[in-house]
Amino acid sequence: MAEGHANLDTGFAQRIKALACTAPLHDLDARKSSVQSADLTAYQMSELALHAIDLVTLAMDFDAGASPERTVADLSRYAADQAPDRSAAEHEHAAGWVLENLLNVGSADRGFRAVYGMTGTDGRYERRDFDFRLLEEVPGADGGIYLRASNEAVNVLVGALEVDIESAQIAADVRLETLIRRGRLSDAQAAAQAARYRTIQYGEMLRQRLEATSRDVRTVDWLTAMPTFIEEALEHIEARCRAENAILVNITEARDTADTPVRKQQAAALVGIVRDCLRRHEQLQAALQNAGRRFRAEQDRQTFAPQPVRADLDLHAQLLQPALALPVHDADGVLAAYFTRVVGLAVRPALRLADLFTLLVTPPAVREVLGSEIEEPELSEAAEVPRFPEECYEHLEWLLDLDVEAPRRLSGLLEEARDLHPELPLLVVVRVLALAAQEIGPAVRHGASSVLLAVDDGAVLSDSEFAGADLIVARAGLTTPAEGDGAGPEGAVVGALSRDLMPVGRERGAA
Structure with missing residues (x-):
């Protein structure tokens, strides 16, 4: 109750x-x-x-x-x-x-x-x-x-107060679309104007918060409240633009098919109002996208701004004249309180004549022209930790030591690599992908007898960690083409690639 x-x-x-x-x-x-x-x-x-x-x-x-x-x-x-x-x-x-x-x-x-x-x-x-x-x-x-x-x-x-802008905008859009569909263009114009006022009100809320940020960034919650507000405003713009574009199509059709000058004029006025709403949404979106950059600029400006200079005490008007107007007993307490706070806890030596004379007659200390000696810092060389252990590279070299007669699937290499070392499968994948992208020309120019290649034959890799193609890893023998036959480096590939690679065994050494 x-x-x-x-x-x-x-x-x-x-x-x-x-x-x-x-x-x-x-x-x-x-x-x-x-x-x-x-x-x-x-x-x-x-x-x-x-x-x-x-x-x-x-x-x-x-x-x-x-x-x-x-x-x-x-x-x-x-x-x-x-x-x-x-x-x-x-x-x-x-x-x-x-x-x-x-x-x-x-x-x-x-x-x-x-x-x-x-x-x-x-x-x-x-x-x-x-x-x-x-x-x-x-x-x-x-x-x-x-x-x-x-x-x-x-x-x-709009005849309302303290209502949720988002809910009011959605209700206005639904009402506007219904009125247009029923042909009540005079009522639809009033609803469109109310929807435009809600759009203006949403932008005014953002402008006021940005102005408060310009005065003092601490008055606006940029950690939680403003990011949430900006996200909701962008969602609002996306939904409103979608709805208003659909409404604009219906209004334009009503304008083009109007049978009386009055209805045509009302529909044309509605088109102008909805287009103005879309224009204001574009302005609001640009302001929302610039809000974060403006906050960071204001934060930098206010952080490094000089402290405000406070006015000095007017001793004549604020202390001397009021003290002279007081009785001696009252003025003594006022002056004693002032000088106690002004002098502080320690008296500077220059305030006494003896200390001032000592400072004046003392010769200055001799200073080095180039300043004091700079000590050489002790730098320690930080050793780069390798991504894979040394034994992984040894296992990889052993796995890829294939014969020309024995190509292998990547899936078989991965199964065998897991038995050797837990990090070895990733190294195998990196190495096989590099083999798939390498060229044969450099190996021919250097006179190599064979080259290790990875070929995609369309098979799909079935593995718990990796996905993609189940590549065929094979060692291809190289021969030098005969002089004058016009064959390029690719024509030098023989051995495993000159014959059908299937059947391919999963066990090491399978033909």
Whole structure:
């Protein structure tokens, strides 16, 4: 019962917060009659405020925001629609007044505060403060000032608060696809706009965390939380791009097959919204891929940055004047506490005249021009430990000491190698693979009588450790071709390769 009561209080608090986010918009209509500089009673200020938040949200990119001048100009056109008989200057004044109130210019911290209550676990009613912002002014890379919409402002546009972005995005995509399939394009346009707001909100979360990293890398958990967030965001992008591309195909088909101009226009607007979502996903993906590199750069910058220089104590204004204004008894305690902490535990010799004179008359010590002698370091040669024991090479030479008449399979060599040494099978495989890649030409030029080769006849190796082809290892005899017959080095191979290699025995010495 207590758990159900807690869930009820949580849902109630979310609804109170949702109402609090819309309160500044309703307050505009309540205060528009008190504006002294112009008569703004003809305007619906809450509608203009929603348009302002919409304009700023859609103009936001990952690294930049909306231009205040452009926002006022665009908002003035909505004001002109509400009062076409008023002057353009008044339209611009109304738009600027709405924008200033959304920024809450008159307050010290540019934020809004709402008070709500919840019943705690002990059954007592507790009042709490909910601080939020709608629009914010942020500095741009070019030195200008831009506007950005907060998460609360985006939630005002979509009519929700504190919901999981991933779940809301999936629900919006399903709803959008269903509306398009049923031909309800007007409702589908509203759903597509809500999906775009969720995409913007996801990018805003990443931007805020990267900005916090730029200020202090210790405020963001880059060990666990951020890698998990980046992985989830990349999965989100992959799923959303797949869904939105499929939706884009359906919308394009609906646009091309529309039978009325209104439906064709609605479908074209939907195409533009979904393409804008895909563009924002590309920006978010690029930012996510660059997040790790940005963290490492900020970590290096903040690690090796010089320590902040603290201002020195103003002895005249902060110590002498206050001490002179005190009685002698009180001033003595203040000055004694200051000099006790300033002097420290040990007094420097230079503070006494006798020690200073001694330091001045003492001749400097003679120093070597090239510095002191450097001792030769004792270096010990570290012997490289061989990969295989010496006896493995002896066993390998014995295994591969084959006659021309007795080729062998690699599988048989491996079975015999395991009986000789546990590390010998790997050495046999390395050596046989080298035999499979060697050329005959060098052996002919050096006048060798035979050459050891490995040949693949298509048989599959059946072994517990290794896989691949069961190569035939054979020693081929070499003869010198007759002069003028035009045969190359390959023509010099006789013996085991000039005859059929099968049957091949698995036991040593089998013909």
